[in-house]
Amino acid sequence: MRKYLIRRILIIIPVLFGVSIVIFALIHLAPGDPYSSMIDPNFTAEDRRNLLEAIGYYDPLPVKYVKWLGRAIQGDLGYSITYKEPVLSVILRNFKNTVVLSLTALALSVLMAVPIGVISATRKNTIFDYVVTVFSFIGISVPIFFLAMLLIKFLSFDLGLFPISGMQTIGSGYSGFMKFLDFVHHLMLPVIALALVQMAQLMRYTRSSMLEVIMQDYIRTARAKGLKERLVIYKHALRNALIPVVTVICISIGYLMSGAVLTETVFVWPGMGTLVYQSILNRDYPVVVSCALVMAFFILIANLIADILYAFIDPRIKYE
C-alpha cells in the first residue's frame, strides 16, 4: 500500500514537469511581450532595452524556463496587466468561486446519479431504464451553455424563479444569513446546469458498471447464501460497482471545471472561467496561462486523490 502510494506520488513529478513545459510554451506563443504595457512609454528605446535585459527578457529559453519555474514554485506567477496586481491573488479570488460552484454541482450529481444508475441497472429494459437512458443521452449531448441559456430564459426570465446572473443581488445590502440565502439563490441555476450534464455521465457510468458487476459469480454466490435481493444489490454489487465510479468522480472534477468555464460565462459567475474569458478579451496572457497552470495542478491532485481512494476501497491494491 505504502509503496503503491509513493509510486503514485512520484509519477506526478514527470507529469508536472511536462505540464510546466506546455505552459511555458504557451507563454512564449502568446503574442506581444507582456512588459510593453508596463513600461513607461516615455522611455527611450535604449532604456527600454536595458530594462528588459535586467529582467531577463533576452535570456536564452532554457534559462528563462528555469527562472520562470523558480518563480512559479514560489507562487510568483507574474503580474496582471488589467487587474494591476499579482496574478496569483487574482486567481485565488476567482478560484474559490469556481470550487464552490463545481463541488456543489458534483455533490448534487453524485447524490442523484448513483442511486438512479443503480436502479436503472437493476431494472434493465424497463420504462424507468429507458427514460434514464434517453435522459442521460440528452445530458451528454447538450452543449452546456445552451442548457444554461435555456434555463435563464425560461426559469429566470419568463418565470422569474431565479436571479439571472452574478453571485449576489447588487445593492441589496443583505447581511448574515440573508446574504447566504441570496448567495444560494444565485448559485442554484448554474449548479443545476452543471449538475444535469455531470449527472448524465455519472448515471451512464454507474449503470454500466453495475450491469457488469451483477453478472459476476460472487453475486450469484451472495444470492445462493439466501441474502435478500436488496442486500445483494446494495452491499455486494454496489461496493464493487463503486470502485470504478469513485475514480471517475475524481477525474470528472477536471471536466466539471471545463464545463464551469462556459457555465460561468453565461451566468457571469466570477470564477476561473469568467476570469479566463475576460483575460483573453483583455489580452491579459499572464492570467490566462496561469489559470491553466493552476487548473492542471488541481486536476493532478484530484487524480492523485482518485488513486489513493482506489487503494482504500479495493483491497486487492493494498497487498500488491
Add this chain to the structure above:
Amino acid sequence: MPEALLEIQDLVTSFKTTSGLQRVLDGINLSLRRGEILGLVGESGCGKSITSLSIMRLLPQPYGFIENGKILFNDKELTDLSIPEMESIRGNEISMIFQEPMTALNPVFTIGNQIEEVLDIHQDLKKRDKKEKCIEMLKLVGLPRAKDVYNEYPHQLSGGMRQRVMIAMALSCEPRLLIADEPTTALDVTVQIQILELMKSLQKDMNTSILLITHDLGVIAEMCDRVAVMYLGKIVEETTTVNIFDNPLHPYSQGLLNSRLGNIQKGEKLICIPGMVPTLSDKPQGCFFSPRCSKCIDRCKTDMPELNEVKPGHKVRCWLYVDEDY
C-alpha cells in the same frame, strides 16, 4: 418421513432468446434420497447447471424461468414459495458451491465477513459466537491458519483454499442439501483430490445430501452413490454408480465411458461418439441422441422414448430396452 429429500418432477426450464423460447430442461425427473450423493453428469450445454439453478430458483433473470414441473424439497414445493421463503431456504437448507473459486467470492469483503453473513441471515448468534463459529468452520474445512484467514481477502488465497472457504460457507448452517456445481473442475489434480476427500468426510459427518454436478466420470466414481446422465436437457439414464460403470445401458452413457482415456491401453483405438452435441434451437427429431447413436433404429428417428425403469433401480431412456427383454 419420505425417503426422498428432493424430488424433481417433469421440470421444464426455458430461456427467452432472440430466436424465441428455448427449452433448456425438457422434463427432468430426479429424486435424491437423504444422506445420498447423487451425481449429475453430462457434457457442456446439457443443462446440468441449469438444473441446479432451477432448484435454487436462481435462474439468470429475466431470461430464464421454470415453465412447468415441481421441485419438492423436504415436502415443500419450491416453485410455489414466495421470494422471502425461498431466501430463508437458500444457504440454510440448500446451499451451493460453484465451479470457479477464483470469482465466486466477493473481492471486497473479508472471508470472515462473507461467512458471518450466512450466519447473520439464518441464525441468531451473538457477535462473539458468530466469529467463533466462523473460525470453527474454517478449521473444519482444513484451513491451517483459520484465524488469519478470517481477516483476509479472497485474493490472498489460492484456488484450493478459496474452494475450502466456499465449502465452509455452504456448510455453516448445516444444510440438508448441498449442490456442488463442478466443484473441482478448475483445480489441479492434487488439489482436486483434497477437496473431494474433504467433501466426502464432511458429508458423512453432517449427513448432508449432495447433488454433485460434473462432466468427469472419475469424480462420479470417486464420490457418488447414484448417478443420472443428462443429454440435451433430458435425463437419459439413472442408476447406481456401480451399474453405470459395469453395465451402462444407454448408448450415450456407453460412449461417455468409452471416451475416457485413463483405462484404455495405449495403442488401442478409441471408440468415439461421432458428431457433436446439437444446439438447443436445432434439436433432432425423435430421440435427441439418434443422429450420433451407433445403435439407432427407425423408431429412434421419429419418437422420443420415455425414461423407463428396465431393471430395479436402473432407468434408461432408450428404445432398445422397451419391448424386448434384454
Add this chain to the structure above:
Amino acid sequence: MTEYILEANNLKKYFPIFGGVFSRVEGYVKAVDDVTFKIRKGETFGLVGESGCGKSTTGRTILNLLKPTGGSVTFNGKVIFDVENKHTLNKKETRALRRNMQIIFQDPGSCLDPRMNVASLIGEGLLEHGLAKKREIMDKAVELLELCGLRGECVHRYPHEFSGGQRQRIAIARALALAPKFIVGDEPIAALDVSIQAQVLTLMQELKEKLGLTYMFISHDLGVVKYFCDSTCVMYLGSIVEQASSERLFSNPLHPYTKCLLAAIPKSNPRETKERIILSGDVPSPADPPKGCKFHTRCPQAKDICKDTVPLMKEIATDHHVCCHLY
C-alpha cells in the same frame, strides 16, 4: 541408434518481476529452470504437471515464441539457439524453422483470428512461405479441412460459426498446412468436452501415422498422457522431476511427486480401491521456490538432505530418469 528430432539442454526461461517504487526488477519467476530432454523422431513426447509448473512456457520457448533466458535447443541436428554460446538463427533460418515446427493451442476460442475466414486462416502460412499461389489456397484449404475431418464447404465460414472441437480441427489444419515435422500441442484438448476430446485425440493419432509427425504433447491430464504419449516428463515448479517411457512411468513411478500425482487421479471405477497420498497445501509460488529439492515442502518422504541440496537427475534404468535423493 535412435534419432532425436529435438534436444533441449539446460533450458531456462525467467520472467522478471517488477516491484518497488521505481518498478525495478525485484526478482524472477523461474518458469522453466534448467530443463533438459530429448524427443525421438516419430514419438509422442508428453509433458505433464499442474498449473504453473512451466510446461506451456517450455513448449513456447523451444519454438522460439518466447525469448529463452538460457540453454540451447537443437532441432533436426541444427542448433536453434544456444544462449551461452550466443548462437541464434537469422531471420531466414527462423522462417525455414517455422515450416517445420508448429503449435496447437489450448483455447479453441482465442487461437483463431475472429475476423478471418477459414480459408484465409489456413492459407495464411501457405502464402507467407510461398507454398501455394493465391488461387490454389482454396483447394489446399478444402483438402486440409477434409483431412482434419471437417466438410470442405466450410472454407468461407468464420471461427465463431464452429463449435470448440471443430475450431480445434481448424487449428490443427492450419498447423498442418506448412507440412511440419514437429508439432507442439499445448493442452489441445483440455477445453473440450469428453466425447470431443476422444475425437480430436483420434484425429491427432491418425495424422501422426499418416504424415509421420512428432508431437510434444503438453497436458495436465495424466489419463490422456498415459494413453497418448510414448514417453513422459513430469514437471514440478519449472523442473523435470521424472522422465521415462509412459509404460514405465505409469507402472513404476519413482519420484514421490509422480506417485502423488498418480494417486490423485480419480478412480476409473467405483469398485477400485486406491491408495491415496494426499498432498498437503498448494504448489509454492514459482517466484519463490523452496531451496534444495523444490518438492521437499510437500514431500511425504522428505529427508534432511532434501532441504538444502538440489538433487541431480539420475538414470535409474534404461530410459528412466528421476531427480530425487531417494535414489
Add this chain to the structure above:
Amino acid sequence: MSLMTVESGLSPWKIATAKLKRNKLAMFGLFVISILVALAILAPVITPYERDRIDMFKIYESPTSEHKLGMDEMGRDVLTRLIYGARISISVGIVSTIIAVVIGVILGAVAGYSGSIVDSIIMRIVDVFMCFPFFLIAIVIAGILGPSIINLMLISGLLNWPSLTRIVRAEVLSLKHCEYIEAAKALGLNARKIIFKHIIPNTLAPIIVYATLGIARGILIEAGLSFLGLGVEQPVPSWGNMLSAAQNFTTLTTYWWVWIPPGFMVLVTVLSINFLGDGLRDALDPKIIQ
C-alpha cells in the same frame, strides 16, 4: 471444387451490421445524420436565401411564412444560415476527429506494441495532456492563436487524441498475448504483418466507436469556442457563432428564434451521433463473435 456448393460464412462485420440494424436508437441516429449531411452538402440548392444577404428592414423579425425561422441581428435569414452552419459544424467535427484518430492510433499502437521506454514516454505525454481541463486549454490556445476554422480543427484534433491512445494501447496490449497472435508468430509472420493483418483489424472496433463519438465532441467544441467568439468568425455561419448572438441579453430573453434553433441543431446532431456511436459499441462488441 467448382462444382461444390460453398457456404458463405457470416463474417463479424455482417453480424455487426445486422445487429446495428436492429438497434432502433442507432438507426434513428444514422437517419438524422444522413439528413443533416445531405442538407449540408445541398445547402446552396435548398436554402431560400443567400447566406449573407442582409435585409436592414427586417432586423430581429420574428418567424413569418417568408422567413420560417425569422431574421437575426443583422437582418439575415436564420434558416438559411442554420443550414449553412451545418457545413462548418460537421466538417469541424470530422476533420478534428481525423487528426485525433491518426495521432491516437499511431501512438497507441506504437506504445502498446513496443512496450518499455517508448511506452512510458508516450504514456507520460498522455498524462500531461489529460491533466489539462480540456475546454479551458482549448480556450487558452484559441485565445493565443486567434479565431479561425483551421485553428479550431487543429485545437480540437490535437486535444482529443490522448484518450484514444490509451484505448488503442490497452487493446494492443491485450491482443499481444492472444493465442492467435502467437499462432501467427509461429507461422513465421513478421511484426509488420502481424500488426497490419491481425492487430489493427481487431482494434478497429473501439477506434470506430471512438471516432464516431469524437465527431460529436468536435461539434460541441466548435459550438463552445465559437460561442465565446474564439472559433468561427462572422460572416461565415456556424451553429456556435449563431448561438453567440445570445450573449446579448435582449436576444437571449426576447429573440429566441435567433439562438434556440442552432442550439437545438447542435443537440440533435450530437445526440444522433451518440446514439449511433453507442449502437456501434454494442454491435462491434467482440464478445458476440467468441
